[in-house]
Amino acid sequence: MDRxxxxxxxxxxxxxxxxxxxxxxxxxxAEAVHSVSSDPSGKSSSLSIGPxxxxxxxxxxxxxxxxxAVDVPTGRADQSREQHIGELDWPQLKAMVRDCTACGLRAxxxxxxxxxxxxxxxxxxxxxxxxxxxxxxxxxxxxxxxKLLDNMLLAxxxxxxxxxxxxxxxxxxxxxxxxxxxxxxxxxxPYLQRQIELTRPKLxxxxxxxxxxxxxxREALLGSLRGTLHEYRGxxxxxxxxxxxxxxxxxxxxxxxxxxxFAVRARHGEA
Ligand code: URA
Numbered sequence: 001m002d003r004x005x006x007x008x009x010x011x012x013x014x015x016x017x018x019x020x021x022x023x024x025x026x027x028x029x030a031e032a033v034h035s036v037s038s039d040p041s042g043k044s045s046s047l048s049i050g051p052x053x054x055x056x057x058x059x060x061x062x063x064x065x066x067x068x069a070v071d072v073p074t075g076r077a078d079q080s081r082e083q084h085i086g087e088l089d090w091p092q093l094k095a096m097v098r099d100c101t102a103c104g105l106r107a108x109x110x111x112x113x114x115x116x117x118x119x120x121x122x123x124x125x126x127x128x129x130x131x132x133x134x135x136x137x138x139x140x141x142x143x144x145x146x147k148l149l150d151n152m153l154l155a156x157x158x159x160x161x162x163x164x165x166x167x168x169x170x171x172x173x174x175x176x177x178x179x180x181x182x183x184x185x186x187x188x189x190p191y192l193q194r195q196i197e198l199t200r201p202k203l204x205x206x207x208x209x210x211x212x213x214x215x216x217x218r219e220a221l222l223g224s225l226r227g228t229l230h231e232y233r234g235x236x237x238x239x240x241x242x243x244x245x246x247x248x249x250x251x252x253x254x255x256x257x258x259x260x261x262f263a264v265r266a267r268h269g270e271a
Contacts, residue, residue: 021108080132082190086190088194093195100112104184105180105184106172108172109130109172113139115166119199121163122203123165124196124204125141125164126168126192126206126211127149128168128211131177132173132177140166144247146243152243168211169189194235202236203235203238204237205238205240206225206237208222208242209242210242212247215237222241226255
């Protein structure tokens, strides 16, 4: 099996199918996959096809979040703190996040996980919060869900670090990978808000219900948020499934692919 086929299989897109009007995107994905196959970094060689034991473990740990209800953040966070964060530059923001003990999460994690990628990226992907691997390495989406996210990026010709920034709603790992509480989200959200202001992405992709709820400020079934162009403070935002959920429910990868196609159209002002 060549890498092209491997990536498409990973996304449950093989053999190729297409919706009317998506032929160009399918070609884009195939080209992306093809160009990755000659990637000297060899990143694509870490593709795993079908859920491994480790993937199932990840899914068992965090995918349940997808079905969990999340309270809408109340916005009770101290306004002067928010104002202060809103004036920070990148180094100041990183330092403040590194030293943050504003909520109880910091006591239970190894380190804060700030975010990673191109600080001028047009694409911003937002997850929920660090898991065990991210807590250990200090970078978002480095575990099995992260590998799938990397493949999702490759399918639309994107690559971590190049025109892509990846961040989470909360910067500290919640104990036992539970869903962050509303007050933890409200306390941490100003950091992401500032990251967004500094990056000024052209499109935000909310990965999963926690990210969607926090950024949209309202709770809804994830399925009902897909396929619609939302907005976060004037920036177009699309919603798709969390990669950890996709590891648990691989049949949903086809829907994630639809969402990625929608995101590409949105990015080009065609959604
Ligand atoms: N899940 C998330 O939401 N974020 C990460 O960084 C890793 C897993």
